[in-house]
Amino acid sequence: MEAHFHVSHDSDDEAPCKEKKDDVDNPEIADFEKAISLTGYGKYNYLLLLTAMIGTIGHQCDLNGVSFLLPSAECDLHLTQRDKGLLNAVIYIGMISSAFMWGFLSDTFGRRIPITVAYFIDAILNICSSFAQSFWVLLVIKFCTGFVICGPVSMVKAYLAEFHGQSSRAKVMMCTGVFASSANVIIPGLAWIIIPQPWSWELFGGYIVYNSWRVYVLVCAMPSLLAAFLMTFFLESPKFLMAVGRNEQAIDVLRSVYRINTGRDAQTYPIKVLIHRKMSIIEETPSKMIANKSILSVLKQGFAKIKPLFKLPLLPKILLVFIIQFGTLFGLSTLRQWLPQIFATMQEYTHIQESMNVSIVGVSLCDMLEYTRFQNTTEVRLEGTGHCSVTMVRVARRPCGIHWRNPRYHTSSVLNTHAVKQLEMN
Known part of the structure; x- marks a missing residue:
């Protein structure tokens, strides 16, 4: 027997849960998948993808981006190779330290606001x-940047999917x-255009x-900054609203998406009642959780949600995901983070040797x-060679982004014609 929620239009309170035998036959009753499919695919989806x-x-x-500024910032900030390595790594350290926190915030306060x-x-x-x-x-700033950006990196995907x-x-x-790979083409392009410029302004009496x-x-x-501004115009995820029992608001969101995508009046949206296919509904909304419990209790409840990941039967699967993700990022990011510095080193060495x-x-x-490395350690700079590298050869990393983008594009085409399960490892 399936449970569903009747939505009352006279109150914002959660509608009572009732059981009916004719759920499937009633065109005004739907689960999330049917409800979201009836909103259509149009302007709202395209604008969401753009954002x-x-x-x-x-x-x-x-x-x-840090890897591209290091060869040029070396002179201003007196960076050693060790310093450059720390700056490349500290963003990821920040992301690791906040990963579980953002997962808890996302499941507690929704997607859009975080x-x-x-x-x-x-x-x-x-x-x-x-x-x-x-x-x-x-x-310190880059660590804080990694701590903060960890949230959107994962939450944007969940928000889009929902x-x-x-x-x-x-x-x-x-x-x-595809967006991520395209960004890996755009970022080196920006570095190639901006960093070699002879721009210099003295601020605060020459202090900066x-x-x-x-x-x-x-x-x-x-x-x-632009993404933060654009996100203010979007709605909360209807799936999250259903998960916390706020079906009234979920219906309103679905109606708004339906109106934007189809151009029709929101009241013509056919679904009036949302049902849950699984009886795993959070009974308390985030505001009630915080109002009725201490911060410590809320944190304990958050960790209680995480604990099943590290117990059977989920533990072997989560370890497999961790290993695959670690191997993928290890192979992808290690060399990529150092390519601009390697190119700058090659240019600097060639320049020094040719001058001699x-x-x-x-x-x-x-x-x-x-x-x-020896020159950097002993702070030896030959006259006329102690310059900040602005090599144009760093644009050679751009084809890497193009190659990463193409497989993802073709994979999206394959997914349209083949079942997703055929591409998954069982």
């Missing part, structure tokens, strides 16, 4: 980082991968010299890296 694309560019700027707030804070932190005058200040039915959900998830790499960091903050009329024939990459 997700802008937000994805924003968090990709956080994850990958995403909006996180993008706004991320933009402010990035703007502040463009004024950083020391390695330690930049390191506004799409089964027929388009897999394709939309692949689109988020605002040059091109700082402008690059400022520009990288704009996608997150020394041939570089037969010199390996290891020789170049070792020579540059």
